[in-house]
Amino acid sequence: MFRIHTLALFAVLLSATISGCFLWTTTDQGATLERRADEFETRVTTMEAGYTAQMEGAHAKAAELETVLQQATQVVTRNSADTGARVDELQQALAVQSGQIDELRHELSRVQEQFREQQGDYENRMKRLARRAGVDMPVDETEIPASPDAHYRAAQVAYEARDFSTARALFRAFVTRYATDARADDAQVYVGQSYLVEDRPATALGELRRVITDFASGDQIPAALLGMGDSFYRLHDCTNARVSYETLIRAHPRAPQATDARTRLRDVQRAPAGYCTS
Numbered sequence: 001m002f003r004i005h006t007l008a009l010f011a012v013l014l015s016a017t018i019s020g021c022f023l024w025t026t027t028d029q030g031a032t033l034e035r036r037a038d039e040f041e042t043r044v045t046t047m048e049a050g051y052t053a054q055m056e057g058a059h060a061k062a063a064e065l066e067t068v069l070q071q072a073t074q075v076v077t078r079n080s081a082d083t084g085a086r087v088d089e090l091q092q093a094l095a096v097q098s099g100q101i102d103e104l105r106h107e108l109s110r111v112q113e114q115f116r117e118q119q120g121d122y123e124n125r126m127k128r129l130a131r132r133a134g135v136d137m138p139v140d141e142t143e144i145p146a147s148p149d150a151h152y153r154a155a156q157v158a159y160e161a162r163d164f165s166t167a168r169a170l171f172r173a174f175v176t177r178y179a180t181d182a183r184a185d186d187a188q189v190y191v192g193q194s195y196l197v198e199d200r201p202a203t204a205l206g207e208l209r210r211v212i213t214d215f216a217s218g219d220q221i222p223a224a225l226l227g228m229g230d231s232f233y234r235l236h237d238c239t240n241a242r243v244s245y246e247t248l249i250r251a252h253p254r255a256p257q258a259t260d261a262r263t264r265l266r267d268v269q270r271a272p273a274g275y276c277t278s
Helices: 002-021 027-132 148-160 164-177 184-197 201-214 221-234 238-251 256-269
Strands: none
Touching: 148 164, 148 184, 164 184, 184 201, 184 221, 201 221, 221 238, 221 256, 238 256
């Protein structure tokens, strides 16, 4: 606008100058100057109109851009609000899912614990039933007393109660844990004798032989030989029964079991016809 006003002012000054010059110029020269002044003024007017139109267009464009900017700002603001609301919804849904997962984990833990308890109870009942039926079942570590004396006594109590499966499991564990204990060979004899009480001579024979092989220097050899003789006789193997009894009498004549061996030896010799198969 400053430029347009300057041009207009220049045109006015020029016109005044030209008019003043008419006082010193000829008629033709004045006409020419006046024509040129009109042309210049027309040109300035045209330029001013064009510049004004450009300014109005620029203002319109600026207003249009301002409108677009406001609209874009509104869209962004609305989208941001929508996005924030969506994020809040997702966070709430996630919190709900997390809570449900925690509940499921808690329920799973409870069910697993209940299952373990039921499984433990079932296993204990099956062990008791199996032991009553004469099936040897291992004892749990928690069922074994910590000290050797308590351990051995627990095995004896089970034996005296005729809970032979438990007694054997405890005696076997004692032999494994305390192999150098003076009662280890006693425990092994108990195992063999328990099978004889149950009338399982073949199994008893295998357990009593271990006393001979594993505890040859122990004091339970006479008891083992007596039990082996009894096992052979029940299996109708009179020959090996006599060998067992005679070995006991010859090797341990003063042992308490030697007297029983002599009695049983006579029984073998008097066995009913057809009883002995060897």
